[in-house]
Amino acid sequence: MSTRSPSQKIGARGHKWLASHVEESLHWLSRDLGEDYGIDMEFELHEGEVQGNILKVQIKSEDQCKQKNGLVKIVIDRKYLRYADACRYPVLLVFVCLATKQAWYIWLQQWLLEQRAEIDPLAMVNKTWTVWVPVTQTVQAGLQGELKGIARWEGQTQLTLTLSDAIRCARAVNKNEIAEAVQPLLGTSSSQGGVISLNTLIAEAVALGDKLRNTRDGNRVVEQIYNVIRHFGNVVTKETALKLVMRGESFSRAGVNSIGVLYEHHFEHARSLELSKVFEEIAPQVAFYCAFRESSPQASSFPSKDFRFAGLKYIAPEDEMGRFINRGTSFVLDCLVWE
Secondary structure, eight states, rough: OOOOOOOHHHHHHHHHHHHHHTTTSSSSSEOOOOOOOOOOEOOOESSSEEEEEEEEEEEEEEESSOTTTEEEEEEEEEHHHHHHHHHOOOEEEEEEEETTTTEEEEEEHHHHHHHHOOOGGGGGSSEEEEEEEEEBHHHHHHTTTHHHHHHHOOOHHHHHHHHHHHHHHHHHHTTTHHHHHHHHHHHHHHHTTTHHHHHHHHHHHHHHGGGGGSSHHHHHHHHHHHHHHHHHHGGGHHHHHHHHHHHHHHEEEHHHHHHHHHHHHHHHHHHHHTHHHHHHHTTTHHHHHHHHHHHHHTTTOOOOOOOOTTTTEEOTTTTHHHHHHHHHGGGGGGEEEEO
16 A cells, blocks of 8 residues: 655645635635645635636645745745646635644746746746745634635736737737737736737746747748737836847847847837847847947848958858848848958
């Protein structure tokens, strides 16, 4: 007969306690989905009748919790974030302290959005993230207040998530006109909607690697990046530009073309970033391209034979227009020679 480890026993105790705790709440049902099989439990809101207002719940249990300065420590595993990022239902990570018979929660999709205003956690190599939540952010308090709104899909976070899903779905079925119509609304749903979208898409582009070029998924991501920059180009920073363009010691053609979209639609902002200086030491060819685009808002798609930067000059190929049509403005980088 197999025996359970101490950690499995702790997990089972926390699981059973939380289910009972939720059932004590007037307007909630708990539904057991089995321990250690992805999502552990569902909470469903019922106010007279059930209407599909569901929260997916992953449970972490410990004998003791660590607290300091009115905060409780919760560790988020990468696998939970990946699931939450793909799930259409709100996903909670609930931390159960068996010693105190208390539980706290994090809404994982909201946490992801907040982090993506700076960098997408899923683009990082971390296996875990440590988060400190207020001691007042208990499941008991949430069931009586905030969690009801989350389950009903109310609030700015759900609006941002829904619009993002609409854009992704429209691109997936080649309804680009719908995606382009919805994209501006994303910026009005959140003060950081544009930068969140861009950081998320950059992470997708990096994850695709070589599949970014000439694949359906790659083309979808690239078109979304272009569209976000057209609408929200003013959120692009020097750091964003580096993430768009650089891939180790090399560079992404789609990233360079994205910078071209920035110059075309947000010239003054793009020029203020002085990207030619940003790239001069690490990618002289990209720096040349940026310097050429910074030289004039009316700059043509092709540098003149007299233009020089970073010791490079442009040699026009015979099929100049054909290369531009097939590769976008990034083809310029293939035609640079050292003086």
